[in-house]
Amino acid sequence: MLMGLMQHQPLLVSSILRHAARHHGAGEVVSRRDDATIERTTYAALERRARRLARALLALGVVPGERVGTLAMNSDRHLELYYAIMGIGAVCNTINPRLAQDDIAYIADHAEDGILFADPGFAAIVAAVAPKLASTLRHVVIMGDAASLPDIPLPAGIRLHDYETLLAAADEDYAWPNFDENAACGLCYTSGTTGRPKGVLFSHRATVLHAMVTAMGDATAMRATNRVLPVVPMFHVNAWGLPFAAPMAGAALVLPGRHLDPDSLIALLNGERVTNAAGVPTVWLGVLAKLRERGGRLATLQRVMSGGSAFPRSLMAEYARLGVTVSHAWGMTETSPIVTWNSPKPSTLALDSEARLDEQARQGRVVFGVDVRAENETGEAPWDGRTQGNFVVRGHWVASGYYRMPETAIGDDDWFPTGDVGVITPEGFVTLTDRTKDLIKSGGEWISSIAIENIAVAHPDVAEAAAIAIPDPKWGERPLLIVVPRQGRTPEPEAIRAFYHDKVPRWSVPDRVVVVESLPHGATGKILKTELRRIYAR
Numbered sequence: 001m002l003m004g005l006m007q008h009q010p011l012l013v014s015s016i017l018r019h020a021a022r023h024h025g026a027g028e029v030v031s032r033r034d035d036a037t038i039e040r041t042t043y044a045a046l047e048r049r050a051r052r053l054a055r056a057l058l059a060l061g062v063v064p065g066e067r068v069g070t071l072a073m074n075s076d077r078h079l080e081l082y083y084a085i086m087g088i089g090a091v092c093n094t095i096n097p098r099l100a101q102d103d104i105a106y107i108a109d110h111a112e113d114g115i116l117f118a119d120p121g122f123a124a125i126v127a128a129v130a131p132k133l134a135s136t137l138r139h140v141v142i143m144g145d146a147a148s149l150p151d152i153p154l155p156a157g158i159r160l161h162d163y164e165t166l167l168a169a170a171d172e173d174y175a176w177p178n179f180d181e182n183a184a185c186g187l188c189y190t191s192g193t194t195g196r197p198k199g200v201l202f203s204h205r206a207t208v209l210h211a212m213v214t215a216m217g218d219a220t221a222m223r224a225t226n227r228v229l230p231v232v233p234m235f236h237v238n239a240w241g242l243p244f245a246a247p248m249a250g251a252a253l254v255l256p257g258r259h260l261d262p263d264s265l266i267a268l269l270n271g272e273r274v275t276n277a278a279g280v281p282t283v284w285l286g287v288l289a290k291l292r293e294r295g296g297r298l299a300t301l302q303r304v305m306s307g308g309s310a311f312p313r314s315l316m317a318e319y320a321r322l323g324v325t326v327s328h329a330w331g332m333t334e335t336s337p338i339v340t341w342n343s344p345k346p347s348t349l350a351l352d353s354e355a356r357l358d359e360q361a362r363q364g365r366v367v368f369g370v371d372v373r374a375e376n377e378t379g380e381a382p383w384d385g386r387t388q389g390n391f392v393v394r395g396h397w398v399a400s401g402y403y404r405m406p407e408t409a410i411g412d413d414d415w416f417p418t419g420d421v422g423v424i425t426p427e428g429f430v431t432l433t434d435r436t437k438d439l440i441k442s443g444g445e446w447i448s449s450i451a452i453e454n455i456a457v458a459h460p461d462v463a464e465a466a467a468i469a470i471p472d473p474k475w476g477e478r479p480l481l482i483v484v485p486r487q488g489r490t491p492e493p494e495a496i497r498a499f500y501h502d503k504v505p506r507w508s509v510p511d512r513v514v515v516v517e518s519l520p521h522g523a524t525g526k527i528l529k530t531e532l533r534r535i536y537a538r
């Protein structure tokens with residue numbers, strides 16, 4: 001083997017912020033504070049503060065590899081924390097504050113977080129979980145200034161600090177160190193819709209490669225002139241990597257804090273001239289309902305990136321009428337998360353607009369760096385758009401096992417089972433029919449709950465829908481449809497059932513339609529089907 005004569009530099013997360021500060025120093029980071037005021041900073045200023053924070057962490061005794069927890073919404077401070085924690089070689093354990101307190105305590109304990117950073121709004125959660133973490137937790141830092149530091153009762157041995165005082169006391173004279181690119185940088189627990197949360201431990205190398213690839217033209221198409229609003233939280237799979245991909249390209253980041261209701265989002269999208277935004281379908285459903293209700297438009301928004309659950313085709317068509325393209329993406333915490341992204345190929349671009357929309361509603365095609373197969377009893381299912389299989393994945397940013405669960409380890413060439421089921425078209429477009437555990441099997445036929453839901457939300461009276469399996473003595477299972485009405489509408493169950501005529505085979509039409517005021521959502525915005533099955537499938 002003749003080795004190449006090229007410099008070798010480890011792929012470290014700190015190199016992203018260093019680049020942004022040096023080459024996009026004036027690039028903006030905009031944050032909405034709890035009191036709704038807007039704070040502005042730049043990549044140059046943020047990198048200086050991240051260096052101070054790095055010093056502050058070292059002064060608190062953080063060592064390489066140690067886990068530092070965060071309970072925080074999207075903000076410049078959370079971004080500084082990402083880069084400071086990862087930059088010194090420690091591990092940023094983002095914790096979802098919407099989880100049950102028991103799960104939050106479980107995660108911080110399992111991760112053995114030595115320090116916990118929290119937004120002032122989450123002080124009550126900290127007070128409740130800290131007593132359960134007394135064996136490892138040494139410091140709690142509230143992400144505000146001294147004046148706004150709440151009085152949190154903490155067990156002896158755990159010190160309380162405010163973020164700005166810590167920062168002010170630290171020196172910014174710090175050089176980001178080099179170390180092995182395979183070192184861990186982030187730890188995110190899956191939301192645990194079944195069983196206890198499991199820790200996915202990201203590495204610097206995987207995180208940097210994921211950011212480079214997702215910034216490419218057929219994915220986020222990240223540019224220095226973009227203004228990007230991640231509605232997807234930084235505690236959910238690193239906000240799909242946008243806190244890395246945006247500074248890599250010099251794009252501005254607009255961070256909404258806790259103001260995630262449709263009115264606040266529309267105001268921020270327009271007020272901050274956002275060009276690209278990312279979030280789960282529920283968010284975009286809410287924004288659209290608001291625009292339908294009171295009019296108005298999204299003046300600068302060009303593209304919405306959506307994943308986490310299926311984005312209905314009918315909703316895509318409505319966004320297209322508003323001048324906004326929806327990019328459908330698929331992945332999971334275990335895959336950092338992007339596996340597929342929906343961008344046209346020459347052949348799909350040539351289709352008429354209706355057929356193109358059909359293609360756009362698929363979960364997308366595989367980006368370079370990862371791969372997917374649909375597997376069934378006979379091996380890899382053919383790419384015919386019809387033969388269903390269980391999706392398995394592998395690649396540079398796919399987990400090789402869960403943190404501190406050695407029994408889950410898989411080899412580098414092995415395929416990771418996603419728990420999702422679907423088909424792949426001859427052009428390589430992946431379409432999810434379901435999560436394995438949500439599939440409906442009726443009389444030997446599989447019914448896709450996603451397909452049933454997508455049709456329901458295309459009905460003018462329906463805002464949101466969930467299809468679940470109900471035990472049936474004759475067919476094994478039958479689909480039940482639960483719908484939430486659109487503002488001012490009254491869905492008629494029989495009319496909804498009739499709407500399926502000619503759209504799906506007769507046996508796929510839900511037997512019963514239940515109208516409810518709202519559906520239960522989990523901590524990451526997905527409809528809680530476990531909860532619905534508990535209520536209806538008895």
Ligand code: ADP
Nearest residue numbers: 190191192307308309310329330331332333435
């Ligand atoms: P959780 O902790 O709930 O598993 P993840 O964000 O890791 O949270 O969820 C990943 C799962 O979300 C996938 O396995 C898949 O079932 C679902 N999902 C993600 N993106 C899409 C999509 N575009 N369409 C349909 N389902 C999706």
